[in-house]
Amino acid sequence: MTSKKTRRFEDVRPGEALPELAIPITVPLIAGGAIATRDYFAGHHDAEAARALGAPHIFMNILTTSGLVQRYAEGWAGPGARFGALKIKLGAPNYPGDTMTFSGEVSACDADKRSVEITLKGKNSMGNHVTGTVALVLP
Template identity: 80%
Template sequence: MTSKNTKRFEDVRPGEVLPELAVPITVGLITGGAIATRDYFPGHHDLEAARALGSPHIFMNILTTNGLVQRYVESWAGPLATFTSLKIKLGAPNYPGDCMTFSGSVTRQDADTRTVEVTLSGKNSMGNHVTGTVALVLP
């Protein structure tokens, strides 16, 4: 549950480590995430199509990864943190049956704009599915 209290800029410690978040990767999450982001590419919902592409199973689409990254950072920062950027680099695919665990820490703070940068990774059994940075303006 996202706390209804938003972190204030002054509350954030340099290098603060975010709590980890484990996200089980399921067929439901991959297909549901693809459709909720209006991405009907067959590799995200059709097992046969995914195999024809050389994948062992359907794989998560980028827009779902973005959504999960937002969830991870927002559940730490609170509801009124304003995202100014969400930049990711993609790595190992997310396949059903795996689990992706997010970890992250505060890597930059700018008092003038009350901006906090979080550097994060989402790791599955094959390595990092996603690495990236999110910039937030805090009240």
């Protein structure tokens, strides 16, 4: 889900739903995200270490989740949007073999700042992996 054109503030309304985005959760995504963010905790790349901690497999780190949230919001808003703020809460872990599906809606618009707030969630088979809000400034 990538918008080729940037959304304009005038064209966005509170309550507008964002299209869903399904992200397959894979070992390369989890391990690559951990390595890219310099998070060398074994539970993010070593299945045996993750099992020793009581997890069934390696699990996604919060920085990878944050990046996917940003991808979702900016993919909807387009390349000319400016990222403002991110507030998220983690829930169910993301394990390989699952899919996380993002959904969201515009929850607020501020005409003075030309900003919009998006309330979103990323859900997998166990429940919400991530919930939160993102603020974007639109042209």
